[in-house]
Amino acid sequence: KQEVTQIPAALSVPEGENLVLNCSFTDSAIYNLQWFRQDPGKGLTSLLLIQSSQREQTSGRLNASLDKSSGRSTLYIAASQPGDSATYLCAGLSYTDKLIFGTGTRLQVFP
Amino acid sequence: DTGVSQNPRHKITKRGQNVTFRCDPISEHNRLYWYRQTLGQGPEFLTYFQNEAQLEKSRLLSDRFSAERPKGSFSTLEIQRTEQGDSAMYLCASSNAGLTYNSPLHFGNGTRLTVT
Numbered sequence: 001k002q003e004v005t006q007i008p009a010a011l012s013v014p015e016g017e018n019l020v021l022n023c024s025f026t027d028s029a030i031y032n033l034q035w036f037r038q039d040p041g042k043g044l045t046s047l048l049l050i051q052s053s054q055r056e057q058t059s060g061r062l063n064a065s066l067d068k069s070s071g072r073s074t075l076y077i078a079a080s081q082p083g084d085s086a087t088y089l090c091a092g093l094s095y096t097d098k099l100i101f102g103t104g105t106r107l108q109v110f111p
Numbered sequence: 112d113t114g115v116s117q118n119p120r121h122k123i124t125k126r127g128q129n130v131t132f133r134c135d136p137i138s139e140h141n142r143l144y145w146y147r148q149t150l151g152q153g154p155e156f157l158t159y160f161q162n163e164a165q166l167e168k169s170r171l172l173s174d175r176f177s178a179e180r181p182k183g184s185f186s187t188l189e190i191q192r193t194e195q196g197d198s199a200m201y202l203c204a205s206s207n208a209g210l211t212y213n214s215p216l217h218f219g220n221g222t223r224l225t226v227t
Contacts, residue, residue, distance in 0.1 A: 046215035101153030
């Protein structure tokens with residue numbers, strides 16, 4: 001059974017810092033790994049998708065990497081801003097076409 | 112409208128009542144998912160459809176839960192005889208089967224259910 005873990009559970013940093021969010025999964029049989037952002041009381045917004053054959057994806061200040069062999073993914077946020085404050089969720093798309101989510105990292109970036 | 116739409120946004124009901132939620136996916140998407148999310152947790156898979164066919168149901172989906180997608184477009188999720196443990200955010204997502212591996216799921220803003 002796929003289990004997805006995210007570390008840390010919460011993070012508070014001053015504006016401008018570079019930071020890394022970690023995601024680990026127990027079953028490497030995934031089609032892709034996706035990172036989402038969720039604002040309080042809202043749905044999920046897709047940030048980055050890394051296919052199983054890829055190693056990383058970049059979008060603006062965000063960079064996500066994937067190492068299937070070790071069951072790890074990281075989301076790197078450069079030059080963090082208060083607007084980045086949200087919960088970040090990673091999810092693996094299983095071979096049964098289901099996204100399995102981690103519990104998320106709550107990020108607060110203060111001015 | 113280019114996004115996934117869910118209605119209502121909020122629902123407060125008394126224990127024992129039935130509730131129904133609706134999800135309108137992105138129009139060209141043939142795959143539709145329902146997830147449930149409780150406070151501080153990641154979303155948990157409930158069920159999904161390809162067109163009108165319900166392909167899989169989670170063990171989380173008790174007999175009190177039923178989902179339909181009658182014409183392969185919008186979907187409804189009904190909870191009968193609600194319990195306080197059903198209080199959660201119910202999220203709907205859609206995607207294009209065949210592109211699922213290469214394109215992300217698109218989520219709606221959810222329906223927050225509170226059972227009193």
